[in-house]
Amino acid sequence: MKIDFNFVEQFEDRHISPSEADVPAMLEAIGVSSIDELIDKTIPENIRLKSPLNLPPALSEVDYLKKMKQIASKNKVFKSYIGQGYYNVTLPNVILRNVLENPGWYTQYTPYQAEIAQGRLQALLNFQTSVIDLTGMEIANASLLDEATAAAEAMFMQYSVRKNKAANTFFVSENIFPQTIDVIRTRSESYGIELIVGDFNNIELNENLFGALVQYPAANGEVTEFQELADKLHAQNMTLGVVADIMSLALLTPPGEWGADVVVGSTQRLGIPMGFGGPHAAYFATKEKYKRNIPGRIIGVTIDATGKYALRMALQTREQHIRRDKASSNICTAQALLAIMAGFYTVYHGPKGIKNIASRIHGTTLVLAKALENLGYTITNKSFFDTLTVEVGDLLEPIHADALNSEINLRYDKLGTIGISIDETTDKADLEALIKVFAKIKGQGNNEIVISELAEDLQTCIPETLQRTSEYLTHPVFNSYHSEHEMLRYIKSLEAKDLSLCHSMIPLGSCTMKLNATTEMIPLTWPEIGNIHPFAPTDQTNGYMQLFDELNQWLCEITGFKRMSFQPNSGAQGEYTGLMVIRAYHQANGEQQRNVALIPASAHGTNPASASMAGMKIVVIKSDEKGNIDVEDLRAQAEKHKENLSCLMVTYPSTYGVFEESIVEMCDIIHKNGGQVYMDGANMNAQVGFTSPGFIGADVCHLNLHKTFCIPHGGGGPGMGPIGVASHLIDFLPGHPIVELEGSHSISSVAAAPWGSASILGISHGYIAMMGAEGLTNATRFAILNANYIKARLEKHYTVLYSGANNTCAHEMILDCRSFKTVGIEVTDIAKRLMDYGFHAPTVSFPVAGTLMIEPTESESKPELDRFCDALLSIRKEIQAIEDGGDKVNNPLKNAPHTAQNIASSGWDRSYTREEAAFPLDYIRDNKFWPSVGRVNDSYGDRTLICACPPIEEYMDTES
Known part of the structure; x- marks a missing residue:
């Protein structure tokens, strides 16, 4: 035996799945002698690069994590009180390990195929319900990109629903986070909307104004009464948008109760790490009368083919592809994973837990305010939830320097004020360290400050009219899973209803569902x-x-x-x-x-x-x-x-x-x-x-x-x-x-x-x-190889809609299924039947109606490609049976997908066997993924739009 100390296991070999032994058979099926010949036939010569990519040598997984640890160590993790929409949080470990770090949750695709996405649809419905409850609004979507873009979407919705179509002026409070104002400015410019940024107390209600936007609490921390503003705007057929801190709404009167027309914000505070800016799920909530103006995705309640409770995306599904330039938004990817986590955070803590966290944040801020005032500082905002604006004058620079020495970050204003935002992680020791900085500058650094004494007999500074009295998070889902064991089982029960890359390939054209390697995710x-x-x-x-x-x-x-x-x-x-x-x-x-x-x-x-x-x-x-x-x-x-x-x-x-x-x-x-x-x-x-x-x-x-x-x-x-x-x-x-x-x-x-x-x-x-230069190039080679292999296996049985000059495809291909309409089979039937074979459908009816667009990626092995091809070829035989005179209504495609409950029922009345329904190919017997509901009823869901968790009685009704 001889040890090769220079051997390094290549990540490329883990990322690209087809083995060296499989390639010859794939090439033979395609009809080429080498991958290079395939590439030459596929990529035009006149656009080919003349030299390889100039990138650093590929690192092994072990070496990359060492490198990344060195990079990460250059970041300094100070205690942050900067706020402005970003806060330290405590992400419950049961959610950290079982959602954020779990490929069963992070490798799923957008839930366009609802029957195999019921788990994440329920988690997103929980999120929507949380938002509706906390904001006091009637309907919410399943997340947007961040708070600022959600505010820009609110402005555009207000613009779209304006009564006076000639009005093009929008008022924005100057006391909104500056990054939010800046994004609104970008969006308003292209629409020709004139922005007025100023003091809402001086707003001029003229015929050119269509709406206004305020922040609650404001950027300086002030908790302000906006009821009068809402009434004035409504009297003039104008609308009011509100950017609201969702954690504060556990204590503050929700905007929906004092007249807001649309409420937006970030759910980062609900357990999502700051991450130097994201990703975080924004929320968007409004009145039901604006339901068709809501951007992004909405999860709605419906029933399946048997009348059982089911969920699906409602109203806006693939709106851009239907309405194109007339769409209310261009949003395609939102923040589903982060919304799911935020929803689980509210489920885990429940109404009492959320209120306790909000109360602790507010109480800690009250203690800090009292301590600073005792030291002689002036708090300029007398009403607040978590944020203080402290007037320090020419003491700003010395406070800044001492805070940095204490590894504390505050928010500094050139006008001699300092902003401090408290969060759920701020404990007694943090508070003592923070107060010590301010005390030292006042020459009182040696005086003992007793936090426990300051915390006695605290009186909220929130005006009585703005103190929340209404209940929230009353649904059983928010009151049932507060022990870790119960929460773990709940998360896993939802995960089990979802097909992800953990189960099989997701062959979506245009979406490239490839390996998300564990090593890439660890940092x-x-x-x-x-x-x-x-x-x-x-x-x-x-x-x-x-x-x-x-x-x-x-x-x-x-x-x-x-x-x-x-x-x-x-x-x-x-x-x-x-x-x-x-x-x-x-x-x-x-x-x-x-x-x-x-x-x-x-x-x-x-x-x-x-x-x-x-x-x-x-x-x-x-x-x-x-x-x-x-x-x-x-x-x-x-x-x-x-x-x-x-x-x-x-x-x-x-x-x-x-x-x-x-x-x-x-x-x-x-x-x-x-x-x-x-x-x-x-x-x-x-x-x-x-x-x-x-x-x-x-x-x-x-x-x-x-x-x-x-x-x-x-x-x-x-x-x-x-x-x-x-x-x-x-x-x-x-x-x-x-x-x-x-x-x-x-x-x-x-x-x-x-x-x-x-x-x-x-x-x-x-x-x-x-991957390095060679690995990345090989990834392209194998993406094209895999796509052409699927094409070669299927094109004798399905029509491949388009091919290149040499009859090859790029990394994806389109199967034309329109001819099957003659026997009543739609492309949707094929998509649903694929679920019985354990696969997510390719992209349905895009870019051509009645087609399937398939993209396998380089990360799928030949055995997996063959299983997928075998499934489509088996389905083609099922269609052929109908073409040969079989039942056009009662057949495996029209009745797909088949649930375990279907198969086990005593009243089987199908024209085919249970075995044909559930196990059409032998490989499925060893690895069956059961859809949790039958085919969902889309039209029922839109007719009876419910976008929050329904009463528990409705669950019981649909289960009976």
Whole structure:
């Protein structure tokens, strides 16, 4: 035996699943002699990179964690009292271990296939119910990206429902967090909405005003009465939006009880680590009469085919794909995983626990206020929940210095005031250390301050009219699982109802559900990553700065761009940001009239929705009979609109899964007519290492880090959509009102935090660092190999809708199922039947109605690909049986999915056997995933819209 001390196990071999022994059989099925031949037939020569990627050598998993620990150690975890929407929290370990660190929760896809997503749908319904109860509103959605973008969505909803359609002025209280105002400013600009930022006491109610937005409690901590303002606005047919701290609403009168029309905020306080800015789930709650104006996703109660209680996404499902530029929002990825965690936090603590936490926060703040006033300081806000504004005058600098020496971060104002925000983690020792800083500057550092004495006979400073008297979280779900054992079982009971990557491949075209490696995920919950405030001093965040710098360099090398902005915290936000950057570039060149966006008919639905949000006029470009963009139509439209042309939005490879040969020509056409090329990065998984947006000729591109670069989908979010830009657009990348970012002509913010959902960027950093240049390129090779292998196995039995010039596909392909309509089989029937085979359906009816778009990714092995193909081939035989005269109504497809309750029932009246229903192929017997409900009734759910946990009696009714 001889030991090779130089051997390093390659992460690439763990990430890419097809084995060396499997490749020859796959190539033979495709009809090529090598992967290189397949690539040559698939990726056009004229867009191929001339040299390999220049990236650092690949690290092993062990070495990467060592590197990441070194990076994380450069962050300083000070005690933060900065507040401004971000607070230290205590995440219950039962949720930390069994949700956040559990691939059974973080690898799920958005719950479009409701029958195999009942667990997370229930968890999201819990979240919605929590929000409805705490805000006092009538309906809530299943989360938005962050507080600032939720506020911007509130403004747009108020704009959309305005009675006076000529009104275009919106009032924003000056006492709202500055990052929120900045994001609202970005959104208002493209819609032509005039913002007035000022004192709400001096608001002028004229015919141009359609609504107002205030914060409760305000940014300075003041708890203010807004009933009179709400009444005045309503008397003039105007609306009031409120940004509310959800934890405070356990003690404060909820906005829904004093006249708010829409209430938004962050649920970060409900157990979600700060993570240098995210991800955190925002909430959005409003009146039921505005239910069709709510952005994002709503979870609703319905019934299944047997009348049993079931859940599904209601009303807004895939709204962008239906309404496109008329959609109320471009939101595609929200923050489902974080909303689920926040919902579990309220379930675990219940109403008493939540009130105890809020009371402790408020009580600690009262003690601090009393101590500071005893020391001679003036508290400028006399009513507060958790935040004090302390007048310190010329003592600000010495207090600042001593606080830093004590590893304490406060919020400092140039006018001689200091902001202090208390949170649920602030204990007696923290309070003593904090008070000691202020006492020392007053020369009383040696005097003993007895916290217990200050805490006696505390009287709340919240006005009696604003003290909450109504109940909340009364549903049994919030009053049943307060021991860890019960909570653990509840979490696991919901997890068991959901199909995730733990069970089988999720072959979704355009969504790239690939391996989210454990090593990539591990640093996420380190305190040096999770417990950093996004507005912490820069010398405390050197670790994050190194991570951003390295990721910026690597992604620029991969994309061919010069700079990345990590601020957009979803792919759709990346689209919007890229378009706003292009808009600013044209304006800086004195070409404000350039507002026409050319968008292919095949585009992802968020493309036209994003263009509409950016204030652009949309011109649709035709597709030819092969699914390619019609170049002559593009040329004609570009020339027709050359004076006003802003950009082309193009996805590459196309949404049809094809590398279009004319992409360089298309870019040239746009540039010759004065426009910019925006590339949608949804399909980067087929580009990396072989070509790049910058090399092809694009000027800006967003990257779905939750697709190509391995951030998990989390059941519908988190996502990250950073944008890369060519050198001439760098100065226009988003800025931030609190943290200084580069850019002499920066657009205002698109997200609340300067680097978006910063904590999850480490996942993509780890993926690139461990794959290296060769590994990333091989990932592209195998993504294309796997897709073409599936194509080869299925194309004799299903029609493959589009192929490239050499009859290959890129990383995804489309099966045309429209011909099955002749025997009554819809593509939805195939999707539901796949559940009986243990698979999540491919993307249904996008980009073409009546089709399935399949993307296997490089992370799936040949045996798994074969199981999936076997399932689709078996389903094709089932369809053939109907075509040959079988029952068109009572068949395995129309009755799918089949639950265990169906199979075990005594009254089996189907035209096929129980075995055919539940175990159509042998492999299923050993690994059966049972859908927890039968086919859901969508129309029933929309007719009887219920978006909160119904009374327990209704559960009993549907179970009986």
